[in-house]
Amino acid sequence: MQKRLKREKKKIINKILKVIRENRTFFISSHMKPDGDSIGAQLVLASFLRRLGKDVYIANRDPVPVIYQFLLHSSDIHIVEKVERNFDVAFILDCGDLQRVGNIIDLKNRVKIIINIDHHVDCELFGDYNYVEPRASSVAEELYDIFKQAHLEIIEEEALALYVGILTDTGRFQEANTTPRCHEIVAELISKGISPQVVSQKVYEARTEPGLKLLSLTLSTLEVTADGKIALLLITQDMYKKTGARDDEVEGFVNFAREMEGVEVGVLFKETNVSNQLRVSFRSKGKIDVSKIARLFGGGGHRNAAGCAIQGAVEEVKQKVLKAISQEADNTG
Ligand SMILES: [Mn+2]
Known part of the structure; x- marks a missing residue:
């Protein structure tokens, strides 16, 4: 072979x-x-x-x-x-x-x-x-x-x-x-x-002051599901305005969601400048294949790192994504 x-x-x-x-x-x-x-x-x-x-x-x-x-x-x-x-x-x-x-x-x-x-x-x-x-x-x-x-x-x-x-x-x-x-x-x-x-x-060590401030705001949005396996972060357009950070500075922010002990999937939702559209990034540890989840929404990527864009309001998109992750987790077993 x-x-x-x-x-x-x-x-x-x-x-x-x-x-x-x-x-x-x-x-x-x-x-x-x-x-x-x-x-x-x-x-x-x-x-x-x-x-x-x-x-x-x-x-x-x-x-x-x-x-x-x-x-x-x-x-x-x-x-x-x-x-x-x-x-x-x-x-x-x-x-x-x-x-x-x-x-x-x-x-x-x-x-x-x-x-x-x-x-x-x-x-x-x-x-x-x-x-x-x-x-x-x-x-x-x-x-x-x-x-x-x-x-x-x-x-x-x-x-x-x-x-x-x-x-x-x-x-x-x-x-x-x-x-x-x-x-x-x-x-x-x-x-x-x-x-x-x-x-x-x-x-990795070229963060700007606005970029670090944006990270701080982003981390303060952390939500973890009741079972402790999925961690969610959110970046709004308002946070960009407040901090003046560049869009390319959020690279890697999603990793923080996954870095929590016990978390299997970290998700970052980011408001885009297209209204009602969120950019969603996934990171997983181990078994769960997040590229499959991203693909459900027209995106793609690798097993432990993937992304997609989803239309809808933040809460609605979160629910859809959480459902898709738990289904994929069930399939993975
Ligand atoms: Mn590559």
């Missing part, structure tokens, strides 16, 4: 390398509300392609979160409504489905070949080539394998972006997707000059 998977991975990477060799113009994109893995992976792939002399254009719908702007060339990522250019190849990274890209390009008419590189369990195979590996901790890890197979030495700025992808997608090497392999890869990246301490400060 292991061997067969390895062979398959080798095959798909070979096909991708062939497409790269045979084409000239490349489009790279990833999901809306980008995270450390999607940003890191896009920058690394762009660097890889440019080193091979290719013409590369990266575009996203949403801006690079401030905490990832220290990555070299992060300003090369264009923030656009629509891309009006043609490309030979489009790389779509870290997207379980094409909707996640946010409709910034007409892939059917503007691109000849779509390559999907992802690690979501339920990833739709929307590409002409699909390098989808649910066992990989991150897309960064999948790209690492492409470098190895291409026999291209990883340079320091690439090592940094790969490191950030693996670090953030494994929740600082704490989530269930943290494997011996992640650590082996990261050992090599660190040996190329990456400082875990410096990166940690950039990514």
